[in-house]
Amino acid sequence: MEPSNFNLDYRRKMLRKRKKRRQIITSAILISLILFPLILSIKSESNFITTIQKVDDSDKKEFIVCIDAGHGDWDAGTVGVSGCEEKDIALNIALKLGELLSSEDDIKVIYTRTSDSLPWLKTANDSLKERIKISNLANANLFISLHCNSNYDDTNAKGVETWYNPSLKANEDFASYLQHELSSLNYTTNRGLKFYEDKDEALAVLEKTNATSALVEFGFISNFQDEYYLKSKPGQSACAEAVYKGIIDYKNSLSQ
16 A cells, blocks of 8 residues: 555655754764863863962962950050040051051051940950950951050059960060150150060960060050140150051061
């Protein structure tokens, strides 16, 4: 029996579909064979580039300075003869110091506070722990804590002094550079370097931080002359610039 035209058309159509399917499969296989080595090459090159970038990042040295403005929030610190507060003087100098240091290409500045609001501060002990934590988590190279002194038993007491942890010679060297620059301003008496021998009397921010550290007492705001200078904008700017110079000089000494 002769096949009908319908059956012939149907068979031809099916044969064309099968042929087209085989062509698609063959093309896909050929494309895969061509692209697979190329994909491997690109992936390998990408991994190589990433590795190079990681090496470059690790080779880029960044000197980190943690600036701690003492006290803050409800913790005013000591209060001056005119009513000014230690926390405000410390913060103003800290922010000015940060601006100066940030102008250096290879120095990164972090702060323990940049305002008078400390949401994590519940007690003085909590505050100290948080300041230390901020410095240590940042892997700071230097930690500097800024404060003002007072002695209301003797309002004639005055002068700038810098404290350090004597367990490392680097701390003393750093403190020496700071004290030298601050005493050179001649705004008050040079009380020199101070350190603690008994760990029971240690300053927590110097004892627990991993960075080379120092604590500056800019002067006695219980003394009229020291307070007058330290609460003034020119005085605060001069102190910030002196500390900045001390930090830069110490940093430069490390490469000598």
